[in-house]
Amino acid sequence: MIFILFFLVLSFTRQTVIEDKALVHEDWKDCILPLIDSDEFALDPKFFKVEDYFAAKSLVASRSFQIDDYHGSGMVPLADLFNHKTDAEDVHFTAGDSDDSDEGMSDEENNSSDEMKTQTSQTEENDSVANVADRTSDGPDLQSEDTPDNPLVLEMILVKDVEAGAEVFNTYGSMGNAALLHRYGFTELENPYDIVNIDMELVVKWSVSLITSRRSRARVSFWRKLGYSGCISQNSEYFEISYDGEPQLELLILLYIILLPEEAYTKLDLALAIKGNLAESNTTDLSHKVKLLCSDISEISTDVLLTKAVRKALLSLADMRESLYGRGSLEADVEDLSRCDSINERKLYHSLVLRVSERRIIQKLRSNAEKGPK
Numbered sequence: 001m002i003f004i005l006f007f008l009v010l011s012f013t014r015q016t017v018i019e020d021k022a023l024v025h026e027d028w029k030d031c032i033l034p035l036i037d038s039d040e041f042a043l044d045p046k047f048f049k050v051e052d053y054f055a056a057k058s059l060v061a062s063r064s065f066q067i068d069d070y071h072g073s074g075m076v077p078l079a080d081l082f083n084h085k086t087d088a089e090d091v092h093f094t095a096g097d098s099d100d101s102d103e104g105m106s107d108e109e110n111n112s113s114d115e116m117k118t119q120t121s122q123t124e125e126n127d128s129v130a131n132v133a134d135r136t137s138d139g140p141d142l143q144s145e146d147t148p149d150n151p152l153v154l155e156m157i158l159v160k161d162v163e164a165g166a167e168v169f170n171t172y173g174s175m176g177n178a179a180l181l182h183r184y185g186f187t188e189l190e191n192p193y194d195i196v197n198i199d200m201e202l203v204v205k206w207s208v209s210l211i212t213s214r215r216s217r218a219r220v221s222f223w224r225k226l227g228y229s230g231c232i233s234q235n236s237e238y239f240e241i242s243y244d245g246e247p248q249l250e251l252l253i254l255l256y257i258i259l260l261p262e263e264a265y266t267k268l269d270l271a272l273a274i275k276g277n278l279a280e281s282n283t284t285d286l287s288h289k290v291k292l293l294c295s296d297i298s299e300i301s302t303d304v305l306l307t308k309a310v311r312k313a314l315l316s317l318a319d320m321r322e323s324l325y326g327r328g329s330l331e332a333d334v335e336d337l338s339r340c341d342s343i344n345e346r347k348l349y350h351s352l353v354l355r356v357s358e359r360r361i362i363q364k365l366r367s368n369a370e371k372g373p374k
Contacts, residue, residue, distance in 0.1 A: 019234045021054075028053045062184055065172035067154070068094045076154060082170035084180070086188055089171040092157045176243075177354045187353040192243050196361045198251065198321055200230055200237040206316055207258050219258045222269055228253055228297075245364025247314060249297060252305040259309040303373035314369035322362050330359045 028050045036045050064075045065084075079093055162168055172180075176194040177187040207216040228250050230237040239251035260268070325333075337352040 023234075024054060024057050025050060027057075065170065070095045071154075079156070079170060082168055084172040084184070084186075085169035086171065086174065086191055086193065088169065090158065090160055090162050090168045091170055092159050093154055093170070094157065095154065177357050181350055181354055185350070187350040187357070189353060189357075191357060194243045194357045194361060196241040196321065196358045196365075197231075197238040198241060198247075198317055200239070202317065202320055203239070203251070203254065206313065206320060211258070216258070218269075219260075219265065220254070222265075222272070223254050223257050225272060226253075241361055241365050243361060243364075245361055245366075245368045246302075247365065249300060249302065249305075252302060252310060253297075253300070255310045255313045256305050256307070259307070259313065306369075306373045308372075311369045311372060315366055318362050318366045318369065322359060325355065325359060330356065330363065333359060 032048055032050075032053055035041055036043050036048050060075060063080045064073050065079070066073050067076065076093060082089075082091060172184065174193050175183075177191050178195070180191075181187050204216060204220065207219070211219075230239045230248070230250055239248040241247050257265070333352060333356050337349070337356055340349045340352055342349040
């Protein structure tokens with residue numbers, strides 16, 4: 001039973017992995033193959049096969065992390081010695097300018113770092129590298145007077161006390177378990193950045209159980225005309241459910257539109273077709289819905305959207321999404337996870353962590369829908 005659960009979890013990421021591999025193969029054809037065919041570089045093709053590119057790409061993807069705003073994401077020598085811990089890192093890597101070194105830290109970490117900032121630059125740690133650079137005509141001058149502001153220099157800052165012999169943690173960024181597992185091959189229990197995706201296909205499947213396929217497409221189209229869309233990743237559109245079980249606002253708006261009575265929807269559609277902008281409509285009986293649907297999305301109240309019908313729709317979507325995990329219960333998954341050896345059954349363990357964390361979010365979504373507006 002446990003191995004069935006393992007393969008069910010893997011099936012969710014299988015399509016993403018296939019799509020990633022196809023994209024990497026396209027990168028190789030677009031970027032590497034022309035270099036191999038070029039006489040200018042005289043590259044040996046046997047060292048630049050697509051398999052070699054996959055291996056190099058995997059190393060970069062699995063070991064790079066978000067450094068800072070200037071450098072973005074990258075690989076840092078020696079920094080890959082530190083494992084990841086979400087929002088609880090012990091060390092922080094940043095650009096040489098110490099004025100920006102506290103960006104992104106918590107108040108507690110800032111106070112600690114102010115007291116005990118231990119800054120070690122690549123210049124101080126690697127004098128031999130700098131000397132080689134000085135002897136190179138076009139190499140970087142890491143020992144120049146403006147080294148603190150040199151973008152080629154990184155600082156490792158200790159942001160909190162670490163006991164002798166304890167493991168030192170870095171952070172790879174704020175990511176949920178699905179992203180951590182897909183990119184780095186591990187997960188974290190109680191990860192506050194966990195999310196669950198509900199695909200647009202699932203929403204459409206639910207809607208056609210209530211209205212015809214043609215009417216469903218028309219209402220999704222109307223929703224798009226108002227300027228809304230879901231999240232897009234590799235040609236897939238979806239909506240996010242947060243760690244607290246809160247649905248993405250765009251999903252609530254879509255459900256609200258799908259569930260409008262036919263007469264109300266027809267008037268809205270006609271008003272948009274005539275005016276081109278619902279906000280310009282003077283139709284009295286549309287005033288409430290116009291104000292709701294035409295407001296800036298940051299001003300729209302979820303309480304207004306969470307009608308009894310929309311809450312019922314969320315419960316249906318929660319059931320449909322959870323059915324993808326098979327017949328086993330969340331309680332059974334939690335029990336399997338408690339018995340799993342995180343060292344000797346590493347793949348199974350992290351798959352179960354992801355599975356349990358996602359099902360708990362769905363449970364919270366269902367609970368929020370049952371409670372109604374706050």
